[in-house]
Amino acid sequence: MGQTRTRSNVNLVGLTKADYNGNPTTLCQGCGHNSIASQLIQVGFELSLRPHEIIKMSGIGCSSKSPAYFLGQSHGFNSLHGRMPSISTGALIANHHLRGIGVSGDGDTASIGMGQFKHLVRRNVRMVYIVENNGVYGLTKGQFSATAEEGLKLKYAGKNDLPPIDICMEAILAGCGFVARSFSGDAKQVRELLKAALSHRGTAVLDIISPCVAFNNEDWSPKSYAYGKQNELPLHEIGFVPKRDEIEIEEYAPGEMRQVELHDGSLIQLRKLESDYDPTDQMGALHRLQWAEQKQEFITGLIYYNPDRPSLAEVCNLGETPLAQMQEDKLRPRPEALAQYMQELSG
Amino acid sequence: MGVLLEPAPAAAPAVHPNPIVNDFSFVVATENGTGSQTANLTILRALFKMGIPVNGKNIFPSNIQGLPTWYHIRVSKDGYVARRHTSELLIAFNEATVAEDIKNVPAGGVCLFNADWRNVPTREDITLYSIPVNMFVRETGLKGKLGNYIANMVYVGAVAHLFGIPLDYIEDALRFNFGGRQKLVDSNMAVVRAAYDWSVANIVKVDPYAVSRMNETSGMIMMTGNEAAALGAIFGGVNFVAWYPITPSTSLVDAINEYLPRFRTDKTTGEVTCAVIQAEDELAAMGMILGAGWAGTRSMTATSGPGISLMAEFTGMGYFAEIPAVVWNIQRVGPSTGLPTRTGQGDIIFTYYLGHGDSKNVILFPSSIKECFEFGTTSFNLAEMLQTPVFVLSDLDLGMNNWMSEPFTFPDEPLQRGKVLSAEEVNSKGFARYKDVDGDGITYRTLPGNENPRSAWFARGTGHNEKAGYSERPEDWYNNMERLARKFDTARKLVPGPVVQRMAGAKVGIIAVGTTEYAIEEARDRLVAANLPTNFMRLRALPINDEVSQFVAEHEYVYVVELNRDGQLHSILITEMPHLATKLRSIAYLDGMPLTARWLVEAVEAAEAQQEVL
Structure with a gap:
């Protein structure tokens, strides 16, 4: 893919960073979504993901175009508006060895796709569900989405009189075990959250505020770059440590760090900026989100984490061989089985 | 069902001078939710095991409990299984409808009703029998719901006497229906026997209707179209199902869930070879099966009209992105919620063109439980070979009612997986x-x-x-x-080609799909007796092939018979064969009930008379 392979520029599976590229983006210059795609490329490389073990999923909208712009060696599916969850559920049960990376938007998730979103989370389908949230419909030139703040004024849409839907709260209420929020301008935090999310056993929801440079980037808009930079309130600094690396927790002073063990054994380290914040407290997380909304702040970081609930594939009792790889010997009972049953019915 | 251990005890013989044997219909009127389905299926199965061709149709309400339901059973020595326009006998076990039900009995017919009721209207031109139901229930000591359940066995016993069904057949049928649970068999059988004995002692049979053993069903099976479709899917290699409950398709996925542990789960490892997911709606069900089909499974859903409406956008995507999936549409009556518990063929046009823009879909039309089974393999093979959603249009009559059939044989076709590159x-x-x-x-x-x-x-x-x-x-x-x-x-x-039945000298053709076949067969026999021989082509799939245009071309004209208002199949055929459009004549009708030969004969005769005027 245009990059010479040397011992120093390949990862554990022998791929260069360029191997994780996709097609050139067609989104607007400066779009927050592009920065998220860049972090996915970086994360894929750093985690040594095998591209064929990943499927990239999306619905419809600006955000949903972006799976074309990363991991070009992975299969992908740009589905229907709001329907990424059902397509992903089918694909990830058909082949439960695959991991899904889904990219959706606030319209795709919080309006047309709200039902499917909540049911995907409820089923705990193993995928990273990214919402590139800008509070506005870009492709149709600037209507409010359901996540737009009450009172927000936009050039074309006028004033928004309705309260916003908080995607993180919806995810927590639907039983999600990994709920995080970030800001597309905060590359490091996005990257660390993506890494942790990829280790989660079920659905990991990342609500990433990703300003729309064309339709919602007035400095006073809570989903603009300027506002995001000024009002972002990280709950904690995050460091992701893959399972294969040595973990030397002694480095960190006790009291400043909290380690959360992910399902596959890797650790996520949170530097607590709020000493009393506990990401395993579901009620606390909801309360904190509500509080932040009232203060017109957005908190970032891992807001809620609970690895206990089994994924849908586990609930379905799937064996080692993916359903999609089964052949006639497993899929069709023997002729004697039919003959025996017919005998029972006609005897 | 075992072989009879002893010769059947002699039932009260029909003393009528001109008995009508094995050629009549009767209807059982009950309330739904009272367990009458078990009683009806017991009578149906007993007749079937007596070797008599038989068909049962449940005309039920969209309701859980307490509304009227009618179960029609036809016995036919000639093997006709279509619905008949009238039933000569009424088993009136629903007090709320008895007045209306009695009106529908034809002159010379019979009515058996509950002797505990007052104010049952009387008629001079039919035979009336009654039996005191409460007495038998009291004897069992059962109360409430269980009492209601057992009360239905009273008419089973009375019917056994009136028709001359040996009790051994009833007992065998109960054993089959209760899956061998002997305690249930015994308690039900006790009521049947008591009612039978009482009937023998107290009811003097004067009507001519009777049954007698034949040898027409030996070795045959009986099941519903939905059960057969489920079994077909199991042997057709289904390995992903997503669905949302909707009448009348629900029993198809219920049957898949029942069959999976027996046929498709590894006995030693417990490994599952098919996932079944109940989706949040039909839209999500369609999305899931397309996602799974894209990833490589043989995926399917089962639904009915309203579900098909919700699947429209995804179907267009499946057609255009070229993803295999199988959708069983057990048709009910639309538009809108329509008649959820009635049958029809109203989704042909919608399904064929489902999806916005230029889209067309492959459709299979089973007419029998055997084809429901066979299309289990055929539909997945077509979906994977053609990489597109394939629809199977069954209907409520086929899907939810019990039909006789030769036993199913193991499919000849291997599982075709299509053009997939390693x-x-x-x-x-x-x-x-x-x-x-x-x-x-x-x-x-x-x-x-x-x-x-x-x-x-x-x-x-x-x-x-x-x-x-x-x-x-x-x-x-x-x-x-x-x-x-x-x-x-x-x-x-x-796709499976059409099936043609010819008669000597026929210049008129009939084209149809699905379960109208049975009324058409019977109507053709009556029409040929009236000097109108016909050839009959039953399409088994869309799109059509050249055989269809040849069939149309070789006839003076062809009636397209279907169960909907607008003549949907007719519309598609004239679109596909514009040069033959003037030869295609629509006979379309829908009131929610299965087609009858009588209606069709009258419709054809009316059309022929019109022809002569022209």
Whole structure:
């Protein structure tokens, strides 16, 4: 893919960073979504993901175009508006060895796709569900989405009189075990959250505020770059440590760090900026989100984490061989089985 | 069902001078939710095991408990299984409807009712029998719901006496229906016997209707179309099901769930070879089966009209992104919620063209439980070979009622998995997802998980070029849509062909699909007796092939018979064969009930009379 392979520029599976590229983006210059795609490329490389073990999923909208712009060696599916969850559920049960990376938007998730979103989370389908949230419909030139703040004024849409839907709260209420929020301008935090999310056993929801440079980037808009930079309130600094690396927790002073063990054994380290914040407290997380909304702040970081609930594939009792790889010997009972049953019915 | 251990005890013989044996219909009127279905199925099965051709149709309400329901059973020594217009006998066990039900009994008919009721209207021109139901229930000591359940066995005993059904057949049928649970068999049988004995002692049979053993059903099976479809799917290699409950399709997925542990779960490891997911709605069900089909499973859903409406957008995507999936539509009556518990063929046009823009879908039309079973394999094979959603249009009458059939035989067709490239084949053959390498319109695909980096492609509902890349170029759009049309022409050669039955000297043809077959067969026998021989072509699939246009061309004209208002199949056929349009005449009707031969004969005769005037 245009990059010479040397011992120093390949990862554990022998791929260069360029191997994780996709097609050139067609989104607007400066779009927050592009920065998220860049972090996915970086994360894929750093985690040594095998591209064929990943499927990239999306619905419809600006955000949903972006799976074309990363991991070009992975299969992908740009589905229907709001329907990424059902397509992903089918694909990830058909082949439960695959991991899904889904990219959706606030319209795709919080309006047309709200039902499917909540049911995907409820089923705990193993995928990273990214919402590139800008509070506005870009492709149709600037209507409010359901996540737009009450009172927000936009050039074309006028004033928004309705309260916003908080995607993180919806995810927590639907039983999600990994709920995080970030800001597309905060590359490091996005990257660390993506890494942790990829280790989660079920659905990991990342609500990433990703300003729309064309339709919602007035400095006073809570989903603009300027506002995001000024009002972002990280709950904690995050460091992701893959399972294969040595973990030397002694480095960190006790009291400043909290380690959360992910399902596959890797650790996520949170530097607590709020000493009393506990990401395993579901009620606390909801309360904190509500509080932040009232203060017109957005908190970032891992807001809620609970690895206990089994994924849908586990609930379905799937064996080692993916359903999609089964052949006639497993899929069709023997002729004697039919003959025996017919005998029972006609005897 | 075992062989009879002893000769059946002699039932009270029909003393009528001109008995009508094995050729009549009766209707059992009850309230739904009272367990009457068990009683009805017991009578149906007993008659079936007596070797008499029989068919039962449940005319039930969209309700859980307490509304009227009618179960029609036809016995026919000639093997006719279509619904009859009238039933000569009424088993009136619903006080709320008895007045109306009695009105519908034809002169010379029979009514058996509950002797505990007051104010049952009387009629001079029919035979009335009554039996004191409460007495038998009291004797069992059962109360409430259980009492209601057992009360239904009272009419089973009375009917056994009136028709002359030996009690051994009743007991065997109960054993079959209760899955061998002897305690249940015994308690029910006790009531049947008591009612039977009372009837023998107290009811003097004066009507002519009776049954007598035949040898027409030996070795045959009886099941519902939905059970047969489920079994067909199990033997057709289904390995992903997503669905949302909707009458009358629900029992299809229920049956899959019942069959899976027996037929498709590894006895030692417990490994599951099929996942079943109850979705949040039909829209999600369709999305799930397309996602799974894209990833490589043989995936299916079962639904009915309202569900098909919700699946429209996804179907268009499945057609355009070219993803295999199978959708069983057990048709009920629309538009809108319509008649959820009645039958029809009203979704033919909608399903054929389902999806906005230029889209067309392959449809299979089973008419029997045997075809429901066979199409289990055929539908998945077509879906995977053609890489497109395939619809199977059954209906409530076929899906939810019990039908006789020869036993199913193991499918001849192996599981066809279509043009799927392995990691090695991507290197040796090259890969461009939508490139028509073979000229049949069917392109090669790769599945997610394929280790070859060059196998990756991006499925999309947006305009695309041969490499699945996003494209708005006019020639890319045009060429791709032309190829899809070419693929649809390939489908014409792959789908099951029509079945033709001919009569000597026939100049008039009949074309139909699905379960109207049975009324048509019977009507043709009556029409030929009235000097109108007909040839009959039953289509088993859309799109049609050349056989259909040949059939139409060789007749003076052809009636297209169907259960809907607008003549939907007729519309499709004149669109597909515009040069033969004037030969195609629509006979379409729908009131929610299965077609009867009488209605069809009258409709054809009216059309013929019109013809003569012209």
